[in-house]
Amino acid sequence: MSFLSGFIAIIGPPNVGKSTLLNRFLGQKIAITSPKPQTTRNRILGIYNEDECQMVFIDTPGIHQTRSLLHESMVRSAKASLGEVDIILLVVGLEEPGNNKEMNIVLGVLKRTAKPAILAVNKIDLIKKERLLPIIESYSRLHCFDSIIPISALYGDGLETLKEELKKRLSPGPQFFPPEMRTDQPEEFLIAEIIREKIYYETREELPYSSAVVVERLEEDPKTNFLTVMAVIYVERASQKGMIIGKDGRMIKRIGKSARIEIERIFSLKVYLELFVKVKKRWSSDTRSLRSLGY
Numbered sequence: 348m349s350f351l352s353g354f355i356a357i358i359g360p361p362n363v364g365k366s367t368l369l370n371r372f373l374g375q376k377i378a379i380t381s382p383k384p385q386t387t388r389n390r391i392l393g394i395y396n397e398d399e400c401q402m403v404f405i406d407t408p409g410i411h412q413t414r415s416l417l418h419e420s421m422v423r424s425a426k427a428s429l430g431e432v433d434i435i436l437l438v439v440g441l442e443e444p445g446n447n448k449e450m451n452i453v454l455g456v457l458k459r460t461a462k463p464a465i466l467a468v469n470k471i472d473l474i475k476k477e478r479l480l481p482i483i484e485s486y487s488r489l490h491c492f493d494s495i496i497p498i499s500a501l502y503g504d505g506l507e508t509l510k511e512e513l514k515k516r517l518s519p520g521p522q523f524f525p526p527e528m529r530t531d532q533p534e535e536f537l538i539a540e541i542i543r544e545k546i547y548y549e550t551r552e553e554l555p556y557s558s559a560v561v562v563e564r565l566e567e568d569p570k571t572n573f574l575t576v577m578a579v580i581y582v583e584r585a586s587q588k589g590m591i592i593g594k595d596g597r598m599i600k601r602i603g604k605s606a607r608i609e610i611e612r613i614f615s616l617k618v619y620l621e622l623f624v625k626v627k628k629r630w631s632s633d634t635r636s637l638r639s640l641g642y
């Protein structure tokens with residue numbers, strides 16, 4: 348039998364568990380996740396390998412009504428990913444699609460492609476089976492999906508079935524990436540993302556959305572097994588800088604500590620993490636700033 352491969356875009360509204368699903372598929376954290384919407388800002392590539400197949404997943408920012416240039420660039424990158432793939436994996440939560448504006452945008456995008464589309468209804472651990480059926484029915488009325496699979500990305504239910512459905516739709520093709528490769532993102536990006544994830548968990552209101560992180564220095568000392576990381580958290584206003592630092596520096600210490608612990612675990616190295624906070628005025632609505640921050 349020939350080798351099978353394909354590119355799969357994971358798309359959907361914000362906060363439905365797309366990145367959680369990617370991590371679960373790969374058995375490794377590639378994409379950050381959080382209970383707040385609009386966590387993912389870039390397309391994140393994750394490579395899944397078996398002896399006879401390779402699936403290249405592209406996790407995307409949640410599609411939503413845009414409010415800023417940053418959001419526009421996020422939604423654009425989600426939509427653009429559809430052009431690059433063979434299969435579309437639409438992930439939704441448990442809300443009835445009904446009058447949900449975001450869902451209508453997503454379905455509109457889907458209708459414009461002729462690619463096979465699988466629907467994964469996620470977070471089924473949160474409801475009783477009887478309540479699931481009407482949700483599945485309403486989705487099946489909205490689009491002709493190739494398959495609809497209820498899953499729990501968090502606990503793993505349904506993921507084997509979903510994987511089989513995806514495998515069935517792969518085509519004979521090459522191994523696009525070497526089998527030991529999990530992602531194409533540089534270490535600096537993953538580390539910056541982990542710091543950003545901690546900001547999503549530790550801070551409130553507009554702060555997560557006004558923060559961007561850039562790793563400016565990354566140095567590994569093979570003799571001591573120490574990884575030195577210097578990163579800058581950019582915010583949009585001076586008042587936000589104060590909030591990220593917190594009283595007596597407590598907030599930035601909390602963010603730094605939880606990020607350091609996770610970076611140490613992922614890289615199996617001791618980490619020295621130094622965080623700086625800088626103001627880049629209104630970066631989320633300025634094209635040049637967005638570009639310089641990687642959006």
Ligand SMILES: Nc1nc2c(ncn2[C@@H]2O[C@H](COP(=O)(O)OP(=O)(O)OP(=O)(O)O)[C@@H](O)[C@H]2O)c(=O)[nH]1
Nearest residue numbers: 362363364365366367380381385386387409500501
């Ligand atoms: N109960 C439950 N929670 C889940 C499940 N999958 C994801 N979550 C939670 O849902 C929240 C959002 O998950 P993400 O993976 O960040 O969602 P996303 O779709 O990537 O979100 P954006 O990147 O903002 O578009 C997190 O708090 C997850 O822990 C699930 O199967 N069950």
Ligand SMILES: [Mg+2]
Nearest residue numbers: 365366386387
């Ligand atoms: Mg995400």
